[in-house]
Amino acid sequence: xxxxxxxxxYLNDPENGAEMARLLDQDRTLTETMDGxxxxxxxxxxxxxxxxxxxxxxxxxxxxxxxxPQMQVTGIDIxxxxxxxxxxxxxxxxxxxxxxxxxxxxxxxxxPDASFDLVNARTIAGFMLTSSWPxxxxxxxxxxxxxxxxxxxxxxxxxxxxxxAFGQLSNMVMMSLFLNEHSFDxxxxxxxxxxxxxxxxxxxxxxxxxxxxxxxxxxxxxxAYSAMYQNFSVFYKVIQPFLFKTQRAFPQAHIPxxxxxxxxxxxxxxxxxxxxxVGIIYMLTAWGKKP
Amino acid sequence: xxxxxxxxxxxxxxxxxxxxxxxxxxxxxxPITLTRWANENFVPRPQNLRQLxxxxxxxxxxxxxxxxxxxxxxxxxxxxxxxxxESAIIPGEFYMRVLQTRASMPRNLRYxxxxxxxxxxxxxxxxxxxxxxxxSIARCLPPLAEGPVxxxxxxxxxxxxxxxxxxxxxxxxLGAESLAGYAVISGRLITISNLxxxxxxxxxxxxxxxxxxxxxxxxxxxxxxxxxxVSSTQFEYFSPLRQQLVSNYADLIALALNSEQxxxxxxxxxxxxxxxxVQQAYIAGFRKRxxxxxxxxxxxxQPTSVIQAExxxxxxxxxxxxxxxxxxxxx
Numbered sequence: 001x002x003x004x005x006x007x008x009x010y011l012n013d014p015e016n017g018a019e020m021a022r023l024l025d026q027d028r029t030l031t032e033t034m035d036g037x038x039x040x041x042x043x044x045x046x047x048x049x050x051x052x053x054x055x056x057x058x059x060x061x062x063x064x065x066x067x068x069p070q071m072q073v074t075g076i077d078i079x080x081x082x083x084x085x086x087x088x089x090x091x092x093x094x095x096x097x098x099x100x101x102x103x104x105x106x107x108x109x110x111x112p113d114a115s116f117d118l119v120n121a122r123t124i125a126g127f128m129l130t131s132s133w134p135x136x137x138x139x140x141x142x143x144x145x146x147x148x149x150x151x152x153x154x155x156x157x158x159x160x161x162x163x164x165a166f167g168q169l170s171n172m173v174m175m176s177l178f179l180n181e182h183s184f185d186x187x188x189x190x191x192x193x194x195x196x197x198x199x200x201x202x203x204x205x206x207x208x209x210x211x212x213x214x215x216x217x218x219x220x221x222x223x224a225y226s227a228m229y230q231n232f233s234v235f236y237k238v239i240q241p242f243l244f245k246t247q248r249a250f251p252q253a254h255i256p257x258x259x260x261x262x263x264x265x266x267x268x269x270x271x272x273x274x275x276x277x278v279g280i281i282y283m284l285t286a287w288g289k290k291p
Numbered sequence: 292x293x294x295x296x297x298x299x300x301x302x303x304x305x306x307x308x309x310x311x312x313x314x315x316x317x318x319x320x321x322p323i324t325l326t327r328w329a330n331e332n333f334v335p336r337p338q339n340l341r342q343l344x345x346x347x348x349x350x351x352x353x354x355x356x357x358x359x360x361x362x363x364x365x366x367x368x369x370x371x372x373x374x375x376x377e378s379a380i381i382p383g384e385f386y387m388r389v390l391q392t393r394a395s396m397p398r399n400l401r402y403x404x405x406x407x408x409x410x411x412x413x414x415x416x417x418x419x420x421x422x423x424x425x426x427s428i429a430r431c432l433p434p435l436a437e438g439p440v441x442x443x444x445x446x447x448x449x450x451x452x453x454x455x456x457x458x459x460x461x462x463x464x465l466g467a468e469s470l471a472g473y474a475v476i477s478g479r480l481i482t483i484s485n486l487x488x489x490x491x492x493x494x495x496x497x498x499x500x501x502x503x504x505x506x507x508x509x510x511x512x513x514x515x516x517x518x519x520x521v522s523s524t525q526f527e528y529f530s531p532l533r534q535q536l537v538s539n540y541a542d543l544i545a546l547a548l549n550s551e552q553x554x555x556x557x558x559x560x561x562x563x564x565x566x567x568x569v570q571q572a573y574i575a576g577f578r579k580r581x582x583x584x585x586x587x588x589x590x591x592x593q594p595t596s597v598i599q600a601e602x603x604x605x606x607x608x609x610x611x612x613x614x615x616x617x618x619x620x621x622x
Contacts (some may be wrong), residue, residue: 017392018400021408028456036321045331066421067320069336088384089412093419220578226459230403237400269597270585273578 027059058086319452338420423524
């Protein structure tokens with residue numbers, strides 16, 4: 001859930017420590033939701049060189065490097081601030097098998113052919129233009145070794161809830177992403193990426209494609225409630241500059257003024273406090289093999 | 292029959308599925324990972340093996356002997372290795388990140404965001420090998436009027452297994468009976484190397500897995516806002532180097548607090564609070580209390596934000612717990 005504009009800058013300020021902490025928390029929640037780092041993969045022992053695309057502050061890379069010391073794990077991200085932070089954290093943990101590079105995933109990747117056994121990415125739809133997906137997948141295929149695995153995890157919507165304000169804020173974000181060409185959903189209501197994943201992998205020439213769904217239940221009282229409450233309280237604050245920027249470029253976005261957005265934000269936090277609050281995020285992991 | 296390798300010994304230890312689950316849970320790994328260590332050529336990190344020795348003390352000597360056949364350089368003594376390789380310095384990059392975030396965050400998110408950032412960093416720095424560490428902040432709960440501070444609110448923490456990731460179930464009010472409280476009252480860092488001995492000079496509220504702990508006061512201009520508490524699953528974990536780090540991170544946390552959240556020592560008069568188990572009954576309805584305060588505030592006490600309503604809810608809980616203590620004392 002990091003965002004990047006057409007000028008290749010994060011929409012959520014990558015220099016902001018709040019965004020780094022939020023992404024690290026989110027990484028851990030995602031990993032728990034997915035029952036582990038590589039839970040659906042049956043041949044983990046064949047992974048020696050692993051790449052994580054758009055790694056942010058490197059949470060997943062650090063975890064994989066720690067749990068699987070025999071692997072060499074590389075994370076790439078367009079933000080130097082994120083990469084510097086990831087390097088610092090890896091050094092503190094003496095993770096000599098974790099590596100990080102500043103790299104734009106929407107351009108040709110600066111790795112030789114057949115460099116990796118696994119290419120992983122989680123929740124990158126927010127910065128990917130719909131038109132950029134085919135090129136990225138071709139690049140993934142190029143840098144994978146024969147028999148190597150590509151593994152993408154995405155969601156169409158960051159939360160379906162019974163909070164009216166949450167829904168209104170979510171709609172604004174999704175419409176803004178749609179207008180900025182990040183959504184496959186012609187209605188602009190969702191990313192529309194999960195139904196596309198299998199087809200995109202297929203079109204890129206991957207084989208033996210499989211999928212597995214996951215859910216993050218962040219209803220009141222659920223295990224992920226507190227973590228996601230904190231996540232959304234930060235997310236819907238740091239995303240606001242992107243919303244207002246979209247409104248200036250696309251008046252049809254109908255983003256209300258700052259006062260109204262602030263009201264909705266407070267209302268969302270209040271509604272999430274209710275014992276009746278329910279919320280869920282549906283995710284899909286799709287993976288396939290390079291022939 | 293004696294095992295021929297540490298993998299074979301591990302295989303025997305995890306033959307029972309329930310025991311496998313317990314060991315995996317204590318180690319913070321999945322049961323399949325244990326099976327892979329036992330049956331395949333998966334190599335655990337040295338710190339995982341050291342944790343295993345702590346979890347299976349009855350096999351400790353046998354494990355060490357067998358592990359050394361496979362890994363002659365294996366060092367079972369975590370402290371020795373850690374103190375040689377760890378840095379007592381918080382990277383300058385991190386100070387820059389904290390200051391930048393402090394400057395850019397809205398006031399009502401500043402505390403939670405900065406503390407989240409700092410706790411995550413401190414956890415990785417203080418427990419790089421994930422031997423089991425819990426780190427939390429206990430801050431002075433503002434008194435209702437101009438009276439003294441009676442309790443510390445421990446509502447934010449981060450942990451490596453066996454602690455929870457965000458330690459939300461450890462939220463509670465701490466008083467003079469706690470290490471956190473003692474660190475504030477005494478105005479200095481307090482370390483306990485072995486929480487299982489009976490002759491500790493300091494008040495301790497013992498957590499389930501804690502074997503050693505340290506608490507450092509969070510201070511500014513001679514006033515105090517609370518303390519940073521760090522607990523370990525290892526005895527004698529807090530070397531002088533790690534104590535210094537805890538103190539340095541406590542200084543950073545001071546940046547997350549506003550000046551009015553720091554109190555002179557004469558205004559901090561911590562009372563005794565009941566155990567977490569007793570407090571749970573009061574804390575369980577916390578969100579409902581906050582909603583009630585937001586929707587039907589007492590006269591003249593209209594909260595301006597969810598965070599302020601949360602403070603008011605904690606003040607209610609504090610008053611009820613103090614009343615409970617008084618009632619029990621009089622019986």
